[in-house]
Amino acid sequence: MENPLRLEVIVASVRPQRFAPVVADWFLRAARADERFEVGVIDLIxxxxxxxxxxxxxxxxxxxxxxxxxxxxAVTSEYNHGYPASLKTALDSVKREWRAKPIGFVSYGGLSGGLRAVEQLRQVVAEIHMVSIRETVSFHEAKRKFDADGETRDGAAIDAADRLLRQLAWWGTALRAARTSDPYPG
Incomplete structure (x- = not known):
């Protein structure tokens, strides 16, 4: 792609012995294979x-x-039905720089797969004028979904990652053009 979108993947968990790198590395392989993106990593640790x-x-x-x-x-775990405090601090440390930009979520956890954390995050990112991507990648009982090489056979997650990247590219392109032609009035 001539002018790829700059995608930053935010790794939210900062806990010792965190599982986040396994999930993040898997998603990063998918994102980096997509020529529509130039991919960076912001690991909050x-x-x-x-x-x-x-x-x-x-x-x-x-x-x-x-x-x-x-x-x-944002690659996020779920702690006590919520998202990590490190991610809230990151979101609150920035203001105008988030505005009129899309964000997708890759979540993981126990039975809920991090979806409760994502639903809370959707409220927060709306308040800071971001566009939340509808498609979400979610790993229920995440540690059982990855092999020793960090790969997954979870077909629903693989498919969701592809859909998320397609939607993110569409929104990213549309919003970049809009910010360029008419700065966001937020």
Whole structure:
């Protein structure tokens, strides 16, 4: 593709012995195989964002990276029927840079597969003027869905990832064109 969309994949969990890298790496392979995207990774375990939302050099660098992106996918676990605090801090550390950009979700967890966390996130991203992609990739009982090489045979998840990327490319292209021709009035 001549002008690929800049997609940032946000890895939300920062817990010790987290399962997030397995799920994120699987999704990253799919995203990087899609020529419509230039893919980066924002692993929140590596970014010291202060929970009091103080503006620091790290926060400013994070804001600049978000501003440069055209689209996002959050890879999130579900903790106690919600999403990780690290992801809330990341969302709250940025303001205008999120606006008029699409975000998709890849979730994982126990029986719910992280879907309760995603439903909460949809409310939050709407408030910061993002467009939530309808298709979601969800892994129920995630640790049972991946082999030792980090691959899955979960056909529903594989299909959902393809649909998510198609929808994300459509929204990313449409919103990038709109932001270029008529800046978002948010």
């Amino acid at each position: 590596d970014i010291p964002l202060p929970t009091d939302l103080t503006e620091t050099p790290e926060v400013r660098a994070f804001q600049e990276r978000i501003a440069a992106a055209d689209a996002f996918v």
